[in-house]
Amino acid sequence: MTGVAHGEEWPSDNIRLVVPYSAGGTTDLLSRKVADLLQKELTTVVVENRPGAGSTVATAQLARGGRGSDHMLVMASPGHTIGASIYPNLRYDPVEDFVFIRNVIDIPNVMVVPASSPYNSVEEFVAAAREGQLSFSSPGIGSSIHMSGELFKNLTQTNLIHVPFRGSGEALPALLAGDVDVAFENMPTVYPHIQSGKLKALAVTTAERSEFLPEVPALQEVGAEFGLGDYVTSAWFGLIAHKSFPEEAQAKLGAALEKIVESKNFKSFLPQFGAVAGKEVGDEFRAFVADELEKWAEVAEQANLKR
Template sequence: MTPILKRAVRLCMLSIALPLFSVSANAADWPTDTVRLVVPYAPGGTTDVLSRKVADLLQKEIGTVVVENRPGAGSTMATGQLARGGRGADHNILMASPGHTIGPVLYKKLPYDPVKDFRFIRNVIEIPNVMVVPANSPYQNVEEFIKAAKDKEMTFSSAGVGSSIHMSGELFKTMTGTKMTHVPFRGSGEALPALLSGDVDVSFENMPTVLSHIKSGKLRALAVTSAEPSPYLPGVEPLSKLGADLGLADFVTTAWFGLIADDSMPDAAVERLQSALDKVIGDQGFQDFVAQIGGEVASQEGDAFRDYVVADVERWQGVAGQAELQ
């Protein structure tokens, strides 16, 4: 091989190796700025509490992580801002929840697609909702509540239009033929005082928001919304198990919480986040936290998480159809 040919081969091999080195270097270098973890609800609810726990542990792995609350329009306002990208887009992540998959079902003209416009980093936890009434409520069980709600108007609170809490209440109302008026708030942190004080009759809240109040006796759990009982609320049956006589045989709604980013986030950044989140989720402190709030650690990341979200959109489309919200 001539010297000129040898030099050409070396240059060719170098041109192939440099992009690979660049990707590896980018993965090691990211983040180069503060990471913003956006919470699309007001402080105090499940999404907010979980995000702050994740941020505390995540910054041990990748550096400074700042939590920003941007409530509004059932999480669609903050999600739309994320989808638009802009300055620092590759350092913005959002704690998505069922609002991400319910919003497009309820609002047909959103400026983003819930699947195509995002990178799906990792699902973090899954939880049931709980049908709860104030401690001074006269209703001791679901049957008593349904009977009363067929005769008089009841109110149910939620963390906002399009939340899993809202949709659970609408589905319950439709399936049981009860009279219930939705009272939305800007997050569970704002909705909870109204429930505790008895200003609203019932809620289908995320378990982490109400678990401690159930244990303290300030709230009464009538049922869980998952298909199976929760180990954290022994003796509290799923709505679907309470019998066809109540019209609830097919009632199942649950909530998930996972991190997403704008679709412009580089692969290297996504991979770095996934690796860091694996360590966060494996941390004993996080495992204890999840148990305390009555959740279960989720396992989907990347394409598997994306497929999970696609299926959730379809599920809520079915719920919205049953509740005649479309």
């Protein structure tokens, strides 16, 4: 793949959009939707899946730069900051080595308990967790779901026991069966089970309530007395590029993404994830990622997760 020659208009070649996870997951589905809409605005977009080490394999490839990096993007997610917090010896800086184009979508996590649970509110759950040992599940160590639980545990000063599984395919059945007490799962994973009554939603983890669960409070609303007044987490997904990414490319790509997130096609795509369009662009997105990195580094330290 060739780079942008002097005086040549970007994009001069296909755009490579690298997904740092396996095919079929939320990041992959979103990336392919963005790629489909983006190539209608710019040029052909080729999606490549490059999973490994909590998204750090694909991110390290981007950080190395070199030939073709001016046409290469990565769909970053909480793994970008969580991975850097857990693997402190990475050979790249998760903020300084990249340019941040745009946060594309935000998906709430939902604090859910089994239908059989005796707890019907955050207050009841925290009170019980402070008296005895309760458990929370996740689809794996270092996932945004795991870290959301660790953050809740730290802020509420409870002794929740983390029970990791090998993916949501194992974690969700355990939660539904009542084998664990709570989870902080992504909205699309648990929404159907909340609707069917198999799970009870105690709160959403975003700063505001979700339009898809309008009766469910945000943790900030109900958890101030338990130390949750500043609790905010979400599964966010945005595009980043190598720090050498041309300014012209940033401008053109940003304009195309703005058009995409405002389109009816994209807006009709969001409800399947219980998502809203991301708002952070450019330097604002960069500052958001830097704040996320600081937050998860502290959580990883307290949970003794650094490797």
